[in-house]
Amino acid sequence: MENNTIFVGSKPVMNYVLAVVTQFNEGSNSVLLRARGKAISRAVDAAEIVRNRFVPDSDVTDIQISTEEIENYNHEKTNVSIIEILIEKSE
Amino acid sequence: MENNTIFVGSKPVMNYVLAVVTQFNEGSNSVLLRARGKAISRAVDAAEIVRNRFVPDSDVTDIQISTEEIENYNHEKTNVSIIEILIEKSE
Numbered sequence: 001m002e003n004n005t006i007f008v009g010s011k012p013v014m015n016y017v018l019a020v021v022t023q024f025n026e027g028s029n030s031v032l033l034r035a036r037g038k039a040i041s042r043a044v045d046a047a048e049i050v051r052n053r054f055v056p057d058s059d060v061t062d063i064q065i066s067t068e069e070i071e072n073y074n075h076e077k078t079n080v081s082i083i084e085i086l087i088e089k090s091e
Numbered sequence: 092m093e094n095n096t097i098f099v100g101s102k103p104v105m106n107y108v109l110a111v112v113t114q115f116n117e118g119s120n121s122v123l124l125r126a127r128g129k130a131i132s133r134a135v136d137a138a139e140i141v142r143n144r145f146v147p148d149s150d151v152t153d154i155q156i157s158t159e160e161i162e163n164y165n166h167e168k169t170n171v172s173i174i175e176i177l178i179e180k181s182e
Contacts, residue, residue, distance in 0.1 A: 041131035044172045048158045063154040065176070067139045081135045085156070 004028050008035035008043040016046040021054050024089055030061075033085040036068065040083045047085045055089065062086040095119050099126035099134040107137040112145050115180055121152075124176040127159065131174045138176045146180065153177040 006019045016033065023031045035043035047060055064084045069077050097110045107124065114122045126134035138151055155175045160168050 038129075038132050040135050041129050041172065044131050044156050044174055048156060048170075048172050052158060060156060063156065065135050065139060065151060065154065067143060079139075081132065081139050083135055 004030055005032045005034055008033055008039050008046060010039060010042075013042050013045045013049065016042070017049045017054060020046065020050045020087065024055055024058065028089075030086060030088045033087065034082065036080045036082045040081065043083055043085055047087055050087060055087075058087050058089045060085055061088045095121060096123045096125055099124055099130050099137060101130060101133075104133050104136045104140065107133070108140045108145060111137065111141045111178065115146050115149065119180075121177060121179045124178065125173065127171045127173045131172065134174055134176055138178055141178060146178075149178050149180045151176055152179045 004023055006016060006023070008016050020031045020033070033043045033047055051058055051060060062084075063086070066082045066084075067079050068082055070080050071077055095114055097107060097114070099107050111122045111124065124134045124138055142149055142151060153175075154177070157173045157175075158170050159173055161171050162168055
């Protein structure tokens with residue numbers, strides 16, 4: 001499962017869409033999109049674009065949210081939200 | 092159910108946290124957070140803050156994502172992602 005995780009960051013959304021499509025084309029049946037903070041909305045966009053436009057036989061089968069404590073450059077601790085979106089291909 | 096929907100926009104996250112807490116204090120057993128576009132990450136933050144800090148006997152029980160077509164100020168159609176996060180209080 002870990003191998004199929006794509007970390008969504010600040011690049012254009014189509015980069016992540018392409019990464020998901022590539023995983024499916026290489027034979028994966030599931031891909032996990034993981035994002036934190038402001039990138040969360042980009043992960044949702046990527047999942048929706050994959051499902052609606054590029055891999056019609058795929059669907060979002062699970063979405064989890066959670067919180068992680070991170071340390072900023074001042075060594076202060078701050079909380080950041082995480083989203084994990086599981087996209088699976090129906091056989 | 093519709094009455095318990097809170098639309099998350101561009102205000103500070105604590106405004107939405109307070110709105111959820113108020114709903115629960117007024118006797119609701121469930122609150123739906125709904126956001127689109129860039130506000131999606133703020134809705135996730137609000138849900139996490141409610142669950143972890145303010146209403147410990149609540150939990151996120153369902154998350155749905157979808158796409159809506161909207162018309163911008165130039166009358167051009169564009170797609171926007173939506174998230175709906177259901178927070179429920181255990182009895």
